[in-house]
Amino acid sequence: MAILEVTDVNKRFGGLRALHHLNLQVEEGTTHAIIGPNGAGKSTLLNCFVGRLIPETGSVTFDGASLLGQKPHQINQLGVSRVFQTPEIFEDLTVLENVMIPAFAKADGAFRINAWQRMESRADICDEAKHILEEMGLVEQGAVLSSTLSRGDKRRLELAMCLIQHPKLLLLDEPTAGMSRADTNNTIELLKRISERGITKIIIEHDMHVVFSLADRISVLAQGTVIAEGTPDEIKGDPKVIEAYLGGELG
Amino acid sequence: MFGTSSRADWLLLIAFSAFVLAAPVILKPFGAAYPDLLQKFAIYGIFAIGFNILFGLTGYLSFGHAAFLGVGSYASVWMFKLFTMNVIPAVLFSIVIAGLFALMIGFVSLRRSGIYFSILTLAFAQMSYNLAYSVLTPITNGETGLQVRQLVPADRAADYVFVLRDEDLRWVDQALGVVEEGIPITNLFGMKMSGYPGFYFCAVLLIICFFIAMRISRSNFGMVLKAIKSNQNRLSYTGVNTRPYLLTAFVISGMYAGLAGALLAVTDPLAGAERMQWTASGEVVLMTILGGAGTLLGPVLGAGIIKYFENIFSSINDTVLENVFSFLPTTLQDMSVAVTGMFVGEGWHLTLGLMFMIIVIFLPGGLMQGLTHLLGSFKRKFSNTAASTDSPG
Structure with missing residues (x-):
């Protein structure tokens, strides 16, 4: 059962299309990684989950309740906790x-x-x-x-x-950003232990080592929309993902 | 694992109470043991403790707290004029009115943080100050100030409703048949609230206020306020709705200020608008920072020091200085008097300013930080010597 459902979300900043008809479903109890090149809309999406940003259209539903228009503390009280890029x-x-x-x-x-x-x-x-x-x-x-x-x-x-x-849902915004290899591996171990509690997790991460060590499912974002979704093995071989990361001309 | 144990807190409270109650004896060598000044120490101590609940714990710097002080004073004097010279109703009424006033101002001002919050509170306080001089003169009696007066002669009492500038009603006292000769003095069930009894009344309230502030800072409520100062962003993502916590802290500190204002009127039944001026708001900020914002004792210490300087240093004049330097040859004596004269008398602000600068630069945590460091180094020294004598050989 999907604990978090994002349906047809759009968000613009001036002329920039940050999120474009974005759909996402996160299954309960899984670790779901969101990856993508810089500027793909990963942080914008996360900010829509926690009440910092409100998308122009679409819906974000958590555990049956809409998150749109709710304040950060209300969303936390529903059971969503978040970890920041730099520890807050x-x-x-x-x-x-x-x-x-x-x-x-x-x-x-x-x-x-x-x-x-x-x-x-x-x-x-x-x-x-x-x-x-x-x-x-x-x-x-x-x-x-x-x-x-x-x-x-x-x-x-x-x-x-x-x-x-x-929490029912734990949001991790680049939990290993700026960490040494040893610290990164410690964090991976820590997050694996948390997985044993059955908490649903969403990880936004650049480090593919972290993503492939932890994720059950991966969504790839590019230009504000999901271009690929699947298990780590499926994503590794997806030509669209390689194109998004390395640029169209090379593909 | 916690910074303080409940036993240490009780010891602190007992020591504090003992010091406050014995202040007339302890402060004698400093020339500060006269009731008027002692009352001011206690009253401004209460004001600063309350201010510290907002500024010291949450970090929200209000520049308009004198408004609540003024409101408290006016509310008290009105109670004296309309009902009774007993201080209990006046004190309670002032706390309630100041609390309501703080609720309104806080509700608007707390929509912003940082410098914008400070400016909003300053604007509200200056507005109150100017209104007290203009539109609200029927309530505040403008520049003359609101004072306790003689009773209205019984035959004209019906003409008065709220126009009571020159004569008072005191319904309750009249109903109880209290006989007044001339202008009456405030009392606590017959005990006159001037001189030392007045000081002890303020002192007991100071101890109660200190105890309440202590309980607040050890509770989860106080911890949330400290967390607001530390990282408000994290706190809202932790599921805490910060606005009502801030408003509660604002109202509590406004009520403390209202109580302080009431006590100013209790010890001297007169209320003037100058009590609400921004300089008065700035003074309580100085007191808190000087003593140590966020500490329990700091604000009281800061209030005591500033009031001491204001009353003692400002009263030192050239004649006193000439006596002090009389052992020097005349030329040197004149020079010494001229130089030190800049720092006392009218120039006491200069001394205070210098002291404030030195403390903020070298002890950003205020005087309490300095004291804690001193105590800490004493303790280390003591334990070092103890350890070296214990060690064998």
């Missing part, structure tokens, strides 16, 4: 506080004033936070300011912040 964390707070905030947002909703209760007196949330930090190998840095973490640890922290919310 609360740099002025400790690692533990960083994972407790999303846990509170999941448990208490988008707005609730509990100004009188000490944070650590919520045992359920504390346990969950410590558990996720153990799983991510960050438990020793719990009391450390998150700005002092290494880039790889920041990425793991950001993933922990998403996973503590038990």
